[in-house]
Amino acid sequence: MATRTRDVGSPAGAAVQPAVEHAATVHTIAATTHGRYLVAAADAPGPAPLLVGFHGYGEHAERHLAELDRIPGSERWTRVAVQALHRHYSESRRHVVGSWMTRQDRELAIADNVAYVRDVVGAVRREYETTGALVCCGFSQGVAMAYRAGLRAGRVCRGIIALAGDVPPELRSDPALAWPPVLVGRGRLDAWYTQEKMDADLAFLGGTGSPAIPLVFDGGHEWTDEFRAEAGRFLSGLV
Numbered sequence: 001m002a003t004r005t006r007d008v009g010s011p012a013g014a015a016v017q018p019a020v021e022h023a024a025t026v027h028t029i030a031a032t033t034h035g036r037y038l039v040a041a042a043d044a045p046g047p048a049p050l051l052v053g054f055h056g057y058g059e060h061a062e063r064h065l066a067e068l069d070r071i072p073g074s075e076r077w078t079r080v081a082v083q084a085l086h087r088h089y090s091e092s093r094r095h096v097v098g099s100w101m102t103r104q105d106r107e108l109a110i111a112d113n114v115a116y117v118r119d120v121v122g123a124v125r126r127e128y129e130t131t132g133a134l135v136c137c138g139f140s141q142g143v144a145m146a147y148r149a150g151l152r153a154g155r156v157c158r159g160i161i162a163l164a165g166d167v168p169p170e171l172r173s174d175p176a177l178a179w180p181p182v183l184v185g186r187g188r189l190d191a192w193y194t195q196e197k198m199d200a201d202l203a204f205l206g207g208t209g210s211p212a213i214p215l216v217f218d219g220g221h222e223w224t225d226e227f228r229a230e231a232g233r234f235l236s237g238l239v
Helices: 061-069 106-127 141-152 195-208 225-236
Strands: 003-005 018-020 036-040 048-054 078-083 086-089 096-099 130-139 159-163 182-187 212-217
Touching: 036 061, 036 106, 048 061, 048 106, 048 141, 061 078, 061 130, 078 106, 106 130, 106 141, 130 141, 141 159, 159 225, 182 195, 182 225, 195 212, 212 225
Parallel strands: 048 078, 048 130, 130 159, 159 182, 182 212
Antiparallel strands: 003 018, 036 078, 086 096
């Protein structure tokens, strides 16, 4: 057991009391929390396919749902925007936003998030008429969640839309996964999801046998009309 002395603030001539440092062990425990998701039903009556989306860091479900709604043809889908469990205030303090995880207890957070998405999709299917077709869509930090949800949330996924984010490392090392078609997009000016990262993802996806469709568009780390149009074409080819 290590000890150290501390004399800041001690009266002159007073005995110095040692401050004792104890080694700590880290523990984790499962806790119940409530997630939040938004659902916009398909315009036409009857069963509809599901488009499930995951927002980026510091965003919220409302913003992501608005982006899903702007994809041409998405009105034929029931759109679901899932909000990250780890909520915090935006920099302006005007909005409640979220983050999917940090590096602390990363593996536990991944398991929690995958179970959360599985429950969301199950709840939506119980409440809304669906065809069984499922596509996952992610932006930025939400791209990793789109990949995880599409491959490990216990539902057959017809396709993944990945905008400005890369394939998470734990999925790269699992040869048992059956990869669906993937639309991979990045803006030419995106300094975070670089061309090198995109090339690495496309090379990996090609090795899985997944039909990967790349799109590099004019713009940065953002949604654009060009990408939305390509996402609309991608969706129309899956149903």
